[in-house]
Amino acid sequence: MLRLSDKITRIPVSAPLKVDLAAKAKVAAGADVVNFCVGEPDFPTPDNAAVGGIEAIKKGRTKYTNASGSPELKAAAADALLRDYGVSYSPDCIVITTGAKYAVYAVVNALCNPGDEVIIPAPYWTSYEHLTSLSGAAPVIVTCKKENGFKLTPEQFEEAATERTRALIINNPNNPSGAVYSAKELKEIGEIAVKHNICIISDEIYADLVFDGIKFVSTAAVSESIKENTVIINGMSKSFAMTGWRIGYIAAPRNVAAAVSAMLSHTTGAPCTISQDASVVALNGPRDGVKQMREVFRERRDLAYSSAQALGIDCPKPQGAFYLMMDIRKYLKPGETATDFALDLLDYSSVALVPCEDFGMPGFLRMSFSVSTETVAEGFRRMGIYLKERRGING
Ligand code: PLP
DSSP states (O other): OOOOOHHHHTSOOOHHHHHHHHHHHHHHTTOOOEEOOOOSOSSOOOHHHHHHHHHHHHTTOOSOOOTTOOHHHHHHHHHHHHHHHOOOOOGGGEEEESSHHHHHHHHHHHHOOTTOEEEEEESOOTHHHHHHHHHTOEEEEEEOBGGGTTBOOHHHHHHHOOTTEEEEEEESSOTTTOOOOOHHHHHHHHHHHHHHTOEEEEEOTTTTOBOTTOOOOOGGGSOHHHHHTEEEEEESTTTTOOGGGOOEEEEOOHHHHHHHHHHHHHTTOSOOHHHHHHHHHHHHSOSHHHHHHHHHHHHHHHHHHHHHHHTTOBOOOOSBTTEEEEEOGGGOOTTOOHHHHHHHHHHHHOEEOEESGGGTOTTEEEEEOOSOHHHHHHHHHHHHHHHHHHHOOOO
8 A cells, every 4th residue: 555644644534524425425324414515605606707717718718828817817806906906916915825724824935934823713624734734734723702803803813823833724714613703803813923924824715705794804904914914815715706706815015925936836737727807807897696695695694693592502692604604512412522513413404514623713613604594494494303303402
């Protein structure tokens, strides 16, 4: 048998994958599974973007672009950042990547030497921890508290920062909690980052999906000095429902952008040219589709949150993104994990939820409400029966 690297064998089989595999097996066996695991909008790619992609093929725009992205897409991303979030970047500070996930990986690689530390507030999107380990840096997990809205406080950041800290990864709005940071919170965190010369990797991929009139604030918009210590991550996957097109981008200080470009030139190379052209059209076009999608997600958020409340399930009210993070610790038997619970729920009621052990939140489950309203309602109906019949709880 061929030998594998230590760093890859250290990555555990993910808990969400276990549930996903079990859910797929049930579906294959003919069960009617209500699946709340998906992490992508259930909306089609906007027509104008799709046409942009078709035009790219017709025009023969099917060759390599610069490894760091086409000039047209860098300009469109820079314009969008200014128009939508009020942050100004010159196109040479923008780098286009093959998805936002790879953008985070490339930035961590650009910033960290082996053994350097990356602070990751929990709850966090599961890939941050593993992509940090893969890069050779050390993830430092800081658990955020319910009373702080599951957000990192300046005190926690200060306490976790060491000589070796090179980066902090903030996800705003957050997957899985739906928490959104205010300008004041970002300023307090940003000032600490500036003081210690720590880079804030600000993953803003859900920036357009913020509810209740809350204004999204980009970390880079808070002050010029904080902007100089920030790398914005964004992309086409969530706002434009273009997950499969694989386009992400970073906006960064010039030296970081240059380092990431160099890394891309030797790893992924340029992202797909057709996807880049489609993204130019989407970014330069109207935002009506995004607005409609946000309104639909807001309605589903309301339904999911009130249904959870009605069953007595404790969860923060998501202010953004499309996930509900449910605290199920009071239902767990001694020694039982959220994964055990999720597998039992799937087995008994055919409802699939993501256990949050890999999001740094043992005892919690994540529901994605990127499914129809009827599906949300049906899922909670089944969960109500499950809690009553399997856990002895009357909702
Ligand atoms: N960042 C966060 C917080 C996400 O939840 C996801 C996808 O689920 C991504 C990045 C990945 O985006 P992409 O599809 O562009 O790689």
